[in-house]
Amino acid sequence: MNKCQQEAAVSYQQELEQENADLKTSLALLRQDQEAGYHVQQTLLPDNPTQVNSFRLDYWLRPSLYLSGDFVDCWPLPDNKMLFYLADVSGHGASSAFVTILIKYLLGKYSETVQVSPADLCKQLNEELLAGGLDKHLTLVLGVLDTQTREMTYALGAHLPTPLLCLGSGEVRELEGTGMPIGLFPDALYKDYTCIFPEQGRLCVASDGILELMPGQGLEERQQAWRDLVQKTGGEIEALLQHLPASQEQWPDDVTLMTLTGC
Amino acid sequence: MQTGKLLAAKSQQTYLLKLVGDVRLTLCCTLDQLFEQVFADREVRNIVIDLSQADNLDSTTLGLLAKIAVKASVAGLNQPSIISSNPDITMLLESMGFRQYFLIMDQPVTTREELREVAQLSGSEEHIRAQVLEAHRTLMAMNEHNKEAFQSVVQALEDCPHPG
Numbered sequence: 001m002n003k004c005q006q007e008a009a010v011s012y013q014q015e016l017e018q019e020n021a022d023l024k025t026s027l028a029l030l031r032q033d034q035e036a037g038y039h040v041q042q043t044l045l046p047d048n049p050t051q052v053n054s055f056r057l058d059y060w061l062r063p064s065l066y067l068s069g070d071f072v073d074c075w076p077l078p079d080n081k082m083l084f085y086l087a088d089v090s091g092h093g094a095s096s097a098f099v100t101i102l103i104k105y106l107l108g109k110y111s112e113t114v115q116v117s118p119a120d121l122c123k124q125l126n127e128e129l130l131a132g133g134l135d136k137h138l139t140l141v142l143g144v145l146d147t148q149t150r151e152m153t154y155a156l157g158a159h160l161p162t163p164l165l166c167l168g169s170g171e172v173r174e175l176e177g178t179g180m181p182i183g184l185f186p187d188a189l190y191k192d193y194t195c196i197f198p199e200q201g202r203l204c205v206a207s208d209g210i211l212e213l214m215p216g217q218g219l220e221e222r223q224q225a226w227r228d229l230v231q232k233t234g235g236e237i238e239a240l241l242q243h244l245p246a247s248q249e250q251w252p253d254d255v256t257l258m259t260l261t262g263c
Numbered sequence: 264m265q266t267g268k269l270l271a272a273k274s275q276q277t278y279l280l281k282l283v284g285d286v287r288l289t290l291c292c293t294l295d296q297l298f299e300q301v302f303a304d305r306e307v308r309n310i311v312i313d314l315s316q317a318d319n320l321d322s323t324t325l326g327l328l329a330k331i332a333v334k335a336s337v338a339g340l341n342q343p344s345i346i347s348s349n350p351d352i353t354m355l356l357e358s359m360g361f362r363q364y365f366l367i368m369d370q371p372v373t374t375r376e377e378l379r380e381v382a383q384l385s386g387s388e389e390h391i392r393a394q395v396l397e398a399h400r401t402l403m404a405m406n407e408h409n410k411e412a413f414q415s416v417v418q419a420l421e422d423c424p425h426p427g
Contacts, residue, residue, distance in 0.1 A: 090322035137326050158359045180360040184329040188360070219351045 034066035034094075041067055041097055044104060046074050052082040053147035055197075059086075059258040060237050062251065069096025069138075070207045070256035073104055075111075077144065083111055085142040086258045088159065088207040099129075099136045107142075118142045118155035122182060122190035129183035137183035141175075141205050143260075150197040150262070155190045157182045160208045161223050166235040168200030172227060175203075203260040204235035209253035213244055235259055267317075271297060276308040282317045286324045294327050302334055310335055310343040312365075314352055325359060332364035342366055396420045 001009070049058045052074070059072040069092040074084035087103050089096040106128055110121050121142060129136065141163050143154035156163075158181035162174045175195070180188035197203070206226065214225040233239035237257050245251075267286035272279045278301050301307055310331060314320070320328075328345075335343050344366040347353045356367060400417060 090326050135326065135330075137322070137329070160355075160358055178358075178360075180363075181329075184326060185333060185360070185364065219354050 037094060037097065038063070038066040041100070044101060045072065050074050052076045053080055054263050055082065055145060055147050056261045056263055057084055057258065058237050058261070059256065060241065061254070061256045063254050064092050064209070064251055067094050067097035068092065068254045068256070069100065070209070070254040071100035071103065072256060072258045073107070077111065077116060079146070080148045081144055081146050083116060083144050084260060085140060086205045086207065086256060087138050087140045088254075088256070089138040090136055092254050096136065099134060099138065103138070116144050117192055118144055118153055119190040119192040122155045122157050122179065123188075126182045126188050130186055134183070137181050139208070140182050145197060145260070151194060152197045153192050153194050155179055155192055157190065161206055161211060161226050163203060163205040164227060164230050164235065165198060166202040166204060166230065167198045170231070170234070172231040172235075197262055199262065201262055202235045204230050205258045207254060207256040209251065209255035210257070212252050213255065269294065269297070273307065276306060277311060278304075278307045278309070279311045279313060281313040282320070282324070284317065285319045286317055287321050294324070298327070298331060298334065302338055307340070309341050312343065312345045314345060314347040314349065317349065317352060320352060320355065325355070329359070329361070329364070336364075344368060346370070392420060
């Protein structure tokens with residue numbers, strides 16, 4: 001190698017080192033940005049647990065990266081009622097997380113009316129998302145619970161797995177009803193379903209990320225595995241988590257659990 | 264699982280889109296562009312989406328498929344069809360309410376008897392009548408349902424007085 005070639009090699013090496021350092025700086029900046037986003041999203045979540053009269057809402061939310069397309073919220077309404085929901089926005093990461101914030105804002109605004117109907121909220125949300133042209137949709141479980149009479153009115157927006165009700169007796173049953181996803185079809189219709197929240201019961205809702213962690217081939221088997229697990233653990237979050245794979249690095253989707261327990 | 268792939272073809276008025284393997288959102292930009300082309304094409308009247316070789320659809324892809332139905336309806340096209348032979352995918356489509364907007368079939372139309380280019384009718388009125396009659400008799404012979412459905416048409420054609 002002559003002197004000229006040596007000089008060129010050294011200069012090339014320096015260039016590469018500089019580029020490498022620049023890349024590391026950019027990566028660190030992006031990570032800080034994501035972490036800042038994560039903290040904002042965490043702050044927007046409700047207290048964990050949230051107690052409304054004799055009912056307690058617990059949740060556990062794990063984004064697949066930093067920001068989550070899943071979101072949980074609940075707040076008290078007048079007349080001893082409470083509103084709760086679990087939303088799973090399509091995709092994950094920052095773009096889906098933005099939509100979770102929009103939903104929180106919109107549902108907060110819509111639920112200021114005197115009589116809150118979950119189906120009406122779904123319909124309004126559907127129209128607003130379509131009008132926004134965000135090309136994002138979501139599945140949703142949204143309910144209003146009267147903490148005195150234990151009457152629960154809810155609407156389902158194509159949510160999988162089907163929410164489960166753990167009865168005091170140890171039995172588990174699926175919440176009945178169907179509904180369209182939110183933000184996909186302009187003329188989608190939603191329906192209010194009503195049931196009485198069982199004494200000593202628990203409502204157990206998960207985002208579909210949970211199904212990817214369940215054993216079995218196919219959606220049906222995995223839903224059954226999830227149902228069996230809820231039955232076995234009584235749907236209690238800590239107990240459920242003990243049965244999930246420990247290596248969380250490999251979780252492919254956001255995973256969220258939410259329970260509503262009558263005390 | 265096979266990496267996702269998109270295949271597309273157009274034959275006369277029908278646009279066929281086939282999704283293969285594990286279809287994830289990285290492919291969706293391509294899908295979006297493709298739709299723009301399809302809806303800009305005035306010739307297209309029918310859209311068929313073949314999912315028979317798809318292993319998995321992520322939610323973003325589902326969202327884009329739903330958009331096809333909405334756009335097709337706005338553009339006045341025929342109701343789009345989905346071919347889905349994977350029970351998991353069919354269950355997912357059902358749970359998302361796709362049956363209201365798509366014709367969902369579990370079998371692709373592949374046999375030669377079913378997929379045949381329709382010849383343009385030409386010639387005399389008598390010739391056309393004979394061809395239509397023949398076609399409906401063939402349809403009637405295919406199955407019981409068709410027999411019932413086309414009985415009256417065949418009857419009418421047979422009763423129709425021969426010209427000349």
